[in-house]
Amino acid sequence: MDLDEALTDLVACNGDRLLRVGFPLTHDRAAAQDLVQGALLRVYLTVRRGGREPQDWYAYLRRAVINEYLRTGRLLSGTEVVTDRVPEAPPAESADGQVDDRAEVWAALGTLSARQRAVLVLRYYEGLPDGEIAALLGCREASVRSLASRGLAAMRRLAVPAGVAEEDAI
């Protein structure tokens, strides 16, 4: 089958940005690529079947990526993942605490639920207001605030050592 020119252009124009959104969601290069690829193909097929062309293609594709991420997350939610990582484990001691803090934050992000992670990525990486995130996720703005709050609280617990004030750890 031929790789359509339009799909090629679409990837070329938006691929890098979408993949950078996909990476903090999945924490895995291959998974990020699969995620964006799946979303792109869904959009491609939708438009090819006569779907409406959006005004802002990047926003449209980003929504597709998030939906694909949440959809695949739901499909996988019934699968128990066995891991040797203890979520509440304190960060390792290091002479360079700053680097460790950041590594812990990144690792903590990966332990959040799919919706919490999506909200944090859209809010703090994409810089979207809660109203847009709510529209994108199909929920109320209050739900977005709640997901963000609980996600951040979980990250604080995981990334900041017990007994250390947040401002001291950062």
Place this chain on the structure above:
Amino acid sequence: MSDIEELVGQVMAEHDDEAPRAGDLLHALAGAGAPAETWSWRRRRGGLAARGRAARASRAGWLLPAAAGIAVGAVMIGSAWAGGLFGGRHATRTAIGQTTRLAELSCPARYRGAAPWVPARPVGVGGRSRLAPLRTPASAVVCGYVPDLRYKDLAGHLVGRVLTRQRQLTGGLAALAGDLAWLPRLLPGQQIACLLVLGPQSNYLIGLAYRGGGRIWVSTTADASGCVLTSNGDFTTFSNASAQAAKAARTGRWPEPPRSVSCGSGGRLGQETAMVPAGSTSLTICAGRTVRTLTSGYQDLVAALNALPARTSTRECSSKPPFHGQNYQLEFAYPQGPAVQVRVSAYCYPAIDNLSLQAYSAKAILPIIKRLLRAS
């Protein structure tokens, strides 16, 4: 905003470089096979293309030529870089809500023309006097392409090449600048004799971005015959950087030049106007297994070589009686950049050749070389 909120955004941005790139995605899509285009899809594209500019301007991306979108971005960043059909700049977040344009290029998804093809001519840096500026770029990317069997012209020749490798270089940027900046210029009308050998051809694009917004693409090709030129769109050379590009694409670092390239091939910018450009600091004479290096006392040889009537080199010579005699390879080294290589032959005419210029007779030169060898 609390510190943890700020840190979350920063940490996400710090992992930008680990994310895959659009080139990886295109390659995967090409390998997997995308859904075939239908007639209705083609009709929709054609219909849109027929609409007026005003109508197109109000609609973004899907059916618009990608170049239009890139051009809009280029205007926004104050640049007229129009060639990056796929080779746009990356926007990297450094903190929440802040987006900084980095001087970083990404690879075009396809190599779209006959080699040497570049996606755009140099912008913001001089590309006419050198293949690339002497100064070290802020970033560089190496892109590797192989033939795509799906794209053929009417005669059935393969014309499309697809991106198979993209690597942002993390080291060796100064060596990269040094390697490219000193490559000799192909003279106007210069015909390079080369033996056409059928074999695989790998094309590389090297994208260099500079602080202040300058950008330059260099195309270089690995092919069995060595017939394919290297160019930035304005400056073309017969020299080749594909071996270094291939290594850089594998390792992420442009390789350091060898400390000694005695009597190898190569060339240096300036050799197209003088057989031995001024400023050399040593001479190495290779005569079969005999190798002598001189750091002084060879200036009369330089003067004699530069005094010869010269013409544009074809890199060919024809043997003439007595069909035997000594061949010499002269290597003039410089404090910076590559050496100039001059072939001097006792029986093959034109007898002197630095790959840019040729002189017919070595009659005045051979005695000087023999004297230098005896004295050293």
